[in-house]
Amino acid sequence: MPDGHAEKPIAFIDLDAQRRRIGARMEEALLRVTRSGKYIMGPEVFELERQLAQFCGAKHVLSCSSGTDALALPLMAWNVRPGQAVLCPAFTFAATAEVVAWLGATPVFVDVIEGTFNLDPVSLEAGIETAKRLGLKPVGVITVDLFGLPADYDAILPIAEAHGLWLLDDAAQGFGASYKGRKLGTFGQMTATSFFPAKPLGCYGDGGAVFLDDDALHDVLLSLRIHGQDKDDKYENVRIGMTARMDTLQAAVLIEKLAVFEDEIAARNLVAERYNEALQDVAIVPRIPEGLTSVWAQYTLRAPGRERAKILAALKAESIPTAIYYPKPLHRQTAYAKYPVAGNGLPVSERLAAEVFSLPMHPYLDHATQDRIVAATRRALAA
Ligand SMILES: Cc1ncc(COP(=O)(O)O)c(C=O)c1O
Numbered sequence: 580m581p582d583g584h585a586e587k588p589i590a591f592i593d594l595d596a597q598r599r600r601i602g603a604r605m606e607e608a609l610l611r612v613t614r615s616g617k618y619i620m621g622p623e624v625f626e627l628e629r630q631l632a633q634f635c636g637a638k639h640v641l642s643c644s645s646g647t648d649a650l651a652l653p654l655m656a657w658n659v660r661p662g663q664a665v666l667c668p669a670f671t672f673a674a675t676a677e678v679v680a681w682l683g684a685t686p687v688f689v690d691v692i693e694g695t696f697n698l699d700p701v702s703l704e705a706g707i708e709t710a711k712r713l714g715l716k717p718v719g720v721i722t723v724d725l726f727g728l729p730a731d732y733d734a735i736l737p738i739a740e741a742h743g744l745w746l747l748d749d750a751a752q753g754f755g756a757s758y759k760g761r762k763l764g765t766f767g768q769m770t771a772t773s774f775f776p777a778k779p780l781g782c783y784g785d786g787g788a789v790f791l792d793d794d795a796l797h798d799v800l801l802s803l804r805i806h807g808q809d810k811d812d813k814y815e816n817v818r819i820g821m822t823a824r825m826d827t828l829q830a831a832v833l834i835e836k837l838a839v840f841e842d843e844i845a846a847r848n849l850v851a852e853r854y855n856e857a858l859q860d861v862a863i864v865p866r867i868p869e870g871l872t873s874v875w876a877q878y879t880l881r882a883p884g885r886e887r888a889k890i891l892a893a894l895k896a897e898s899i900p901t902a903i904y905y906p907k908p909l910h911r912q913t914a915y916a917k918y919p920v921a922g923n924g925l926p927v928s929e930r931l932a933a934e935v936f937s938l939p940m941h942p943y944l945d946h947a948t949q950d951r952i953v954a955a956t957r958r959a960l961a962a
Pocket of ligand 1: 645647671675772774775787
């Protein structure tokens with residue numbers, strides 16, 4: 580008989596375990612900022628940007644207030660506007676398309692590949708044609724590195740280039756992962772990430788960053804981050820911007836977390852390998868294509884032909900937390916249903932939304948706890 584109720588509760592993401600590891604240094608860093616009084620654009624903000632650039636190989640890093648703002652700032656820098664289309668996957672978090680709609684442009688939803696959950700290059704081509712047919716000007720594509728796995732850049736970048744589109748990588752879930760030896764942050768013209776607490780690299784509130792190589796675009800982003808201010812005269816606003824700074828306190832948190840990030844990525848990969856080994860005969864487990872690495876923002880299974888609600892209810896009965904990312908693709912959601920989809924529809928996004936479920940995943944998942952999760956999952960799938 581499963582005895583899950585008698586044991587300690589299982590966390591879906593155990594941030595407390597991380598805090599136990601780095602808590603003392605973290606508290607010291609926070610106290611240092613508190614005492615410094617430099618709450619806005621303090622030295623930690625610039626130090627973090629330097630370290631993040633070094634970590635992923637991007638020339639410039641612009642820290643900011645959230646992952647959503649990290650997506651919005653590049654679009655503002657490119658002057659994305661009504662009449663323009665931006666291609667993005669439908670199987671993602673709303674923020675990916677939300678920023679396009681903010682600016683009055685049209686998100687055109689593209690399907691994903693079943694095996695990777697990431698943007699399908701064939702559907703991307705179809706989406707570009709759909710946009711043109713509707714009289715829109717396709718200007719860019721936003722790729723998403725869903726659940727921590729990089730999108731197929733060798734296939735997508737040439738398509739973007741052939742059609743004169745910029746590529747913005749939404750690496751909110753994938754920052755830290757690599758594609759054929761290169762870390763995310765260096766693909767396309769710009770990359771955005773999120774430091775939301777549940778992300779593989781998360782702060783203690785909201786935060787994000789933009790990564791890029793282009794000096795001129797970096798200057799524009801610096802200005803947009805602080806109300807469109809002029810480079811030399813901060814009371815001369817030269818464009819319409821926003822308040823998108825990262826708090827110094829969050830930068831201090833991230834500096835401490837970045838110090839253990841590589842180690843945590845390795846631990847996440849061991850957890851994923853153990854899950855794959857133990858569950859591959861009862862479910863479709865996530866496979867990482869040759870030459871890529873994942874940071875496992877989520878560990879996501881599929882059990883086609885099975886009733887997902889029953890599986891999740893069985894896991895809940897054994898106190899195993901689960902989540903569904905995402906129960907509805909964007910083109911099926913109220914706010915986004917009016918936007919076009921590539922070609923004749925997005926069957927893969929719809930199928931995945933109906934089938935996927937995610938198990939607890941974090942770098943501090945010990946073997947005994949993982950074994951409980953695996954045993955309960957196997958029972959749930961056998962029922
Ligand atoms: C794919 C994706 N894009 C964008 C975001 C937005 O990030 P934030 O919540 O930091 O605004 C998230 C996370 O929430 C995400 O998962």
